[in-house]
Amino acid sequence: MKRLSAVLGSALFLVIAPGFVALYMPWLLSRWHVAPALLGFPPFRWIGIALIVAGLPVLLDSFARFALQGLGTPAPIAPPQRLVVTGWYRYVRNPMYVALVALIIGQGLLFGRTNVLEWGLVFFLLTHLFVVVYEEPHLRRTFGSEYDAYRAAVHRWLPRLRPYSVSAPESP
Numbered sequence: 001m002k003r004l005s006a007v008l009g010s011a012l013f014l015v016i017a018p019g020f021v022a023l024y025m026p027w028l029l030s031r032w033h034v035a036p037a038l039l040g041f042p043p044f045r046w047i048g049i050a051l052i053v054a055g056l057p058v059l060l061d062s063f064a065r066f067a068l069q070g071l072g073t074p075a076p077i078a079p080p081q082r083l084v085v086t087g088w089y090r091y092v093r094n095p096m097y098v099a100l101v102a103l104i105i106g107q108g109l110l111f112g113r114t115n116v117l118e119w120g121l122v123f124f125l126l127t128h129l130f131v132v133v134y135e136e137p138h139l140r141r142t143f144g145s146e147y148d149a150y151r152a153a154v155h156r157w158l159p160r161l162r163p164y165s166v167s168a169p170e171s172p
Contacts, residue, residue, distance in 0.1 A: 006067040006078075013075045014063050018096075021123060022059075022103040026116045035112035048109030055102030058088050062096045065089065076134075083143045085150050090163035093154050097127045131156065 026032070038044045065087045066073055070080025074096060088095035101124050108116035139147045154164045 003068065003071060006071050006073060006080075009073040009075065009078050010063050010067040013073050014060075017075070018059060018100055022100050022107075025119055025123075026104055026107040026111075026113075029115045029119055030107070030111045030113040032107075032111060034110075038109060038112050038114065038117075044109045044112070048106040048111075051102040051106030052110065055099040055106060058095050059099035059103070061087050062089070062099065076138075079138075079142070083139070083146050083150065085154075085164060085166060089154070090165065091154070091159040093151065093156050094127075094131060097124075097131070098157065098159075101127075128157075 063074060065084050066080050069086060070082045070084040072078055072080030072082075088099075092098055101120055104120035104123060105117060108114070108120060136151070140151075149166075150164070154160060
């Protein structure tokens, strides 16, 4: 896949999939009306804002890396040609999904909506199943030992404290 096609495909997929998951569904559930703070604890709103502010750049950076470095899209119909292990992928194997959950949970906390928080949990569980059943086996078949080494070093959901780096081959 050429770089321009990858960028355009990723941009389209960003609008469709994450747009539905992290914008449309929370809006549908809350209409973005602010309810009283959850548990009567106003700092939850600030935590929600922090999650949104943290999640959005991670999501956008991850999409850009798929297109520019992986020469593909996050969509299964046009996957990357190269394994992406830079940027936020140095810390966690699924930064896009982590960012989407952060965006959803952030909106739930900001708007004081338990149904949005519940959607975040449902989305996480569905994503976990997709990753375990389809995505990881596919990556293993596609990238082999390169993916195995990466998978052994970087957690699926919990970020590393120090960034992962690909080991350079030893010289003879």
